[in-house]
Amino acid sequence: MRERQPCVYILASGRLGTLYIGVTSNLMVRLHQHREGLTDGFTRKHDVKRLVRYELFEDTPIAIAREKQLKRWHRDWKINLIEQDNPDWADLAVALGFAPLVSV
Numbered sequence: 001m002r003e004r005q006p007c008v009y010i011l012a013s014g015r016l017g018t019l020y021i022g023v024t025s026n027l028m029v030r031l032h033q034h035r036e037g038l039t040d041g042f043t044r045k046h047d048v049k050r051l052v053r054y055e056l057f058e059d060t061p062i063a064i065a066r067e068k069q070l071k072r073w074h075r076d077w078k079i080n081l082i083e084q085d086n087p088d089w090a091d092l093a094v095a096l097g098f099a100p101l102v103s104v
Helices: 027-036 060-072 075-085
Strands: 007-012 019-024 050-056
Touching: 007 027, 007 060, 007 075, 019 027, 019 060, 019 075, 050 075
Parallel strands: none
Antiparallel strands: 007 019, 007 050
16 A cells, blocks of 8 residues: 555444544554544544545545545445445454554
8 A cells, every 4th residue: 555545444433333434645644543542533532443444546536525425325335335345344454554453
């Protein structure tokens, strides 16, 4: 993965838990921020840290359009999208080099 590449990502608090959809140009930095709770907001408040899906794009406007599209989807559609490639809701960030999340 390039250091800077437009990306739409979905985080979850757990299997079938709270979902968050975001867009970034640097997935690794953004994941670090979410996982460490470095920014105030929805994901920190709801402990949404598990990367369950991401899509890479060649340019930012297309990534932003995809993010907006997914945010308009019904929850069931989002769950189906996640489960197409990640039926166990595994934390995909681990395969990108992040340590597994610790449950408390």
